Amino acid sequence: MKAMSEITYKPGREPHSRETRRIFRNIDRVGYNPSIECFIEDGGYETLKKAVAMEPAAIIDEVKKSGLRGRGGAGFPTGVKWTFIPKGNTKPVYLVCNCDESEPGTFKDRFIVHQDPHQLIEGMIIACYAVQAHYAIIYMREEFPEAAEIVRKALAEAEERNFLGKNILGSGYDLKIILHRGAGAYICGEETGLINSIEGVRPYPRIKPPFFPAAIGLYGCPTIVNNVESLCQVRQVLMRGGEAYAADGSTRSPGTRIIGVSGDVQRPGYYEIISGSITYGELLYDLCGGPKPGRTFKAIIPGGASAKVMRCDEVLKGRNPDGSVRKMTIFDVPMDLDSIAQHGSMSGSGGVIVMDDSRSMPEMLRNLNRFFAWESCGQCTPCREGNPWMLKLSTRICEGKAAPEDVDLLKSVADNICGRTVCAFGEACSWPVQAFTTKFREEFLALTKPINALKPHNPETAEARKYLTRED
Amino acid sequence: MSSEQPILPKDAAAAEGKVNVQINGKWHRFPKGTRIADACNSVGVHVPCFCYHPKLSVAGSCRMCLVEQGMPPRLAPGATPTYNDDGYQTIQWMPRAIVACANTVAENMGIRTDGTVCREARRAVLEFLLTNHPLDCPICDQAGECKLQEYTADYGQPSHRFTEAKIKKGKNISIGPRVNLDQERCVLCRRCVRFMKEIVGEETLGVVGRGGHNAIACYPGKTLDSNYSMNVVDICPVGAMTSKDFRFKMRVWFLKSTPTIDVNCGTGTNINIWTREQQVYRITPRQNDEVNSCWMPDDHRLNYKYINAPERLLTPLIRTDAEAEQQPAAWEPLLRAVAEQLRLCKSSELAIIASARLTNEELYLTKHLADLLGIKALDIVPRMGESDGMLISADRNPNTTGAKLILGRDGSSLPDIVRGVKIGRIRSLIVLGEDVTAEAGISAEQLGELDYLLVVAHSESPTVRAADVVLPGVTFAEKYGTMINVTGRIQRLNRAIEPLGEARADWDILRALLQECGEATLKAVRATSSMDILEEMSEQFEALSGVTWANIGNCGRPVLETGVTIPLIEREKPRKS
CATH class of the missing domain: 3.10.20.740 (Ubiquitin-like (UB roll))
Structure with missing residues (x-):
């Protein structure tokens, strides 16, 4: 395994000095390709050899010790999730790798599956061994056709060298991994929706309880659904040892995180950092090079499209180490999983969307509304009916056809969706609306006119009103 | 502690x-x-x-x-x-x-x-449901029994805040021979989808479209043509699924519903008959977890048209001369004349073809009529078919179990009677509620050769046309009574409408005949209702001891062990536990 200093990256893709490349070690690396030779040359599958010599329970312990938390967005401790498989289970256990990276603003898994698939496969084999799954599925989103080919080839290569298949490395453990392609739906990233999609039915998320995947998942069997990055992190945990892994980064969310920055910064792109080692300010000004010339930062969506937007000039209350309260802004918040949650948003999948003062917030919200209205699965009432309504309202606000009350109505529709749906999509679609309309209320109101409340804006209503007014 | x-x-x-x-x-x-x-x-x-x-x-x-x-x-x-x-x-x-x-x-x-x-x-939730739902209850067929309407009245808000254009979906789509779909009125509860998949076992219905454009539809190349398709109309909480047979015929709040049982097969599916002013408008299943769960087959549900059909017999008829047409007659003199005629017949030349569509009470009176007249040739017309593996029993008679119990007959001696008619051994015949030309294989000519043919029936048939005397009985919707289904459960038949025209309930006709024939000892002869007859029967039959009209209840009670089960109910049991 080469030392970091010996690795060269493609021009413009060199890591920043504050980055720590572990998962993304081989991404955009000069001379690296997705073949198994390349991976093995760089120390690949060594961790697997170590893992299959261990007891499965010992691996779970190690992962628990590491404090590794899922990287798909919810941040649930990976090791704890694995222990939810019912004791005395006699059904087959499935492991599903969630590669349906579809949260707008998130782009990390795509690099792994396109450029370094064996890293995922190795992590997956270790995870499967830990939970004793003999059949695993990589659920790949429809939008990654090339990656599907790359991963398929990688799976074949791994099988050829007995990292997969029967009696892996002489350990007596069998595993088959297959690739399943989605058909292009955001909701398939929700774990129970994803399971339904694999089963070949409509990807309506299942109702919890009783359908917790670790107990009743794919075909009614215990199923572990992990994100691509999480599985790669499992490999890191085993490579370094649980305790060593836990020593890096913030105590509650250790390890590295991959941050995808998009929007109005000088250098958008991916950055792998030690969790909590830098603040949002350092990320945007140092790593990303600050705002575009002549612009100032206005707002940040810190964790993918469904996270609540933060105003850059918002005054937040932070705590000093001695317990006293200090005033701070989003730029002072450290980049780990929990800090931003204290300020009402979430770090989610690590997709940071940055908006500068050239952006219209109502337009931004309308764009998000359009996404969520299109992606709602339609299973449960609030989300199915609420999303088109919110889209229509925000469209009307952007077109200047709304009255000031419509802004409050928009917020109230979101409030009515939030917390009342089958899956987390209800929150995902309503949080942006709640945050945008509250934090940038003046921008929304500026587009409205009180007179609009009296004007019929819906041609159907206008048609119906003919019958209500008398000619004389 | x-x-x-x-x-x-x-x-x-x-x-x-x-x-x-x-x-x-x-x-x-x-x-x-x-x-x-x-x-x-x-x-x-x-x-x-x-x-x-x-x-x-x-x-x-x-x-x-x-x-x-x-x-x-x-x-x-x-x-x-x-x-x-x-x-x-x-x-x-x-x-x-x-x-x-x-x-x-x-x-x-x-x-x-x-x-x-x-x-x-x-x-x-109600506000959301109504955003894209048409607000046209006055012209919706479901109005009056619409959950969305009821809940909105109970828990909804008086005005709506949604002023945008509504999402347009398909309307008045024929998704099957008996069911129509209005996608705009649908609240996407997917009860119909789950019913077809889980109860019928046919994946016919599904959801298409994304998000707000979700709609129920048939899978490509499929139609909702199952014999249980109309149950989706019952379980649809709104006006999305409507019955082609019933839609726009009558506002439901004008209808009276009567709990009774289906008489199309031995299962005795529990039903409600929906009527208004002597007219039956529809039949819907009624929940009984021991008989039919919440469902019923379409062909049974739709088999009610004969009740109000023009073929119904509304007056007693008599043929005074063999060559003449049947003439309307008055009940009382006619009954007297019939009794007189029957007494004249030789009991060995007289036969009764009864029906397992009669109630227990009617069968009981039939039995006593036979005993009184000394008739040995007595049987029912059996109707065996094939079970559909769901609710339709192989026995298409609703009360074969009752006939076995009360008459001690199960249809096996019917061929003897039929042969007797054909060879002329039987000269006079009483037919109760059957068309023997269709079901028993006696031709109209052979009937014409009989000396005397008395028919009690509710509708026109070749048997009726061949009769010397026709006494107009009633359909199952017009009488009270009990029947025992294939599993041995006694169930009540309730009167939904009054007997049409001058028709009388069959038990009342038989009672009057017995009386005219001189029966004196039987209490049932003085019965004023079929409940009185049931009371006497409960003393006479061990299986019925303790059974009263009240304690049968709307869901019936088991009285016999027959060993027969209803497939759909058997399938439901493990699901319940």
Whole structure:
């Protein structure tokens, strides 16, 4: 395994000095390709050899010790999730790798599956061994056709060298991994929706309880659904040892995180950092090079499209180490999983969307509304009916056809969706609306006119009103 | 624990396998695993639902049944729970409402349906449902029995805030030979989808489209042509699925529903007959978990048209001369004349072809008529077919079990009678409620050669046309009585409409005949209703001892062991446990 200093990256893709490349070690690396030779040359599958010599329970312990938390967005401790498989289970256990990276603003898994698939496969084999799954599925989103080919080839290569298949490395453990392609739906990233999609039915998320995947998942069997990055992190945990892994980064969310920055910064792109080692300010000004010339930062969506937007000039209350309260802004918040949650948003999948003062917030919200209205699965009432309504309202606000009350109505529709749906999509679609309309209320109101409340804006209503007014 | 310490409610409940649940401030005890929705409804706290149906899997998608829920606060490690004077822990209420259909009760759980959280949640769900739902109840066929309409009146808001253009979907789509679909009125509860998949076992219906454009549709190349398709109309909470037979025929609030049973096969499916002013408009299944669950086959449901058909016999008829046409006659003189004629017949030359479509009471009177006249040749017309593996029994007679019990006949001696008619051994025939030309194989000519043919029937048939005397009976919708289904369950038949025209209930005709024939000892001869006859029967038959009209109830009671089961009910049992 080469030392970091010996690795060269493609021009413009060199890591920043504050980055720590572990998962993304081989991404955009000069001379690296997705073949198994390349991976093995760089120390690949060594961790697997170590893992299959261990007891499965010992691996779970190690992962628990590491404090590794899922990287798909919810941040649930990976090791704890694995222990939810019912004791005395006699059904087959499935492991599903969630590669349906579809949260707008998130782009990390795509690099792994396109450029370094064996890293995922190795992590997956270790995870499967830990939970004793003999059949695993990589659920790949429809939008990654090339990656599907790359991963398929990688799976074949791994099988050829007995990292997969029967009696892996002489350990007596069998595993088959297959690739399943989605058909292009955001909701398939929700774990129970994803399971339904694999089963070949409509990807309506299942109702919890009783359908917790670790107990009743794919075909009614215990199923572990992990994100691509999480599985790669499992490999890191085993490579370094649980305790060593836990020593890096913030105590509650250790390890590295991959941050995808998009929007109005000088250098958008991916950055792998030690969790909590830098603040949002350092990320945007140092790593990303600050705002575009002549612009100032206005707002940040810190964790993918469904996270609540933060105003850059918002005054937040932070705590000093001695317990006293200090005033701070989003730029002072450290980049780990929990800090931003204290300020009402979430770090989610690590997709940071940055908006500068050239952006219209109502337009931004309308764009998000359009996404969520299109992606709602339609299973449960609030989300199915609420999303088109919110889209229509925000469209009307952007077109200047709304009255000031419509802004409050928009917020109230979101409030009515939030917390009342089958899956987390209800929150995902309503949080942006709640945050945008509250934090940038003046921008929304500026587009409205009180007179609009009296004007019929819906041609159907206008048609119906003919019958209500008398000619004389 | 010392003996003085009172037993806590939780322990008392646990001893009987139950849990204590507080619903709107009152404590109740429910078996473990009861769904919150069922628990609330069982104690009179109404939980509105669209998607939840007790016979189908839980979808949990309509979000109408959201209730406020609370549990005792989670204890710090090492702490012991504290109990109030009544022995319960305090309830910590959750800020989020949960669905009552998918969650089950737990010890010391609190449920509130009258608080702000619940009220707001219901109001919001109804507002959402109505955003894209047409607001045209006055022209919707479901009005009056529409859950959306009812819940909006109960829990909704008086005005709407949605002023945008509505999403357009398909209307008046014929998705099957008997069912129409209006996608705009659909609330996407997917009861129909689950019914077809889980009960019928045919995946015909599904959801198409994304998000707000979700709509129910048939899978490509399929139509909703199952013989159970019309059940989706019953379980559809709104006006999305409508019956082609019933839609726009009558406003439901004008209809009276009468609980009774289906007479198309031996299952005795429990039904409601919906009538107005002597006219039957539709038949719907009525829940009976021992007979038909909540379902019924389409062909049985639609087989009611004969009740109000022009072929109905409305007056007694007599043929005075063999060459002449049948003439209307008055009941009383005619009955006297019939009795006189029957007494003249030689009992060995007289036969009765009765019907297993008659009620137990009618069969009982038939038996006594036969005994009185000394008739040995007596049987029913059997109707055997094939079971459909669901609800339709192989026996297409509704009361074969009753005929076996009361007449001691099961149709096996019918060929003898038929042969007797053909070779002329039998010269006179009484036919009760059957068309022997179609079912027993006696031709109209052979009937014409009889000396005397008395027919009791409700509708025209070749047998009726060949008769010397026709006494107009009634259909199952016009009489009271009991029948015993294939599993040995006695069930009640209720009168939904008065006998049409001058027709009389069959039991009353038989009673009057017996009376005219001189029967004196039988109490049933003086019966004023079929209930009186049942009372006498309960003394005479061991199987019926203790059976009264009242204790049969609307769901019947088992009286015989037949060993026959209903496939659909058998399939449902493991699901229930």
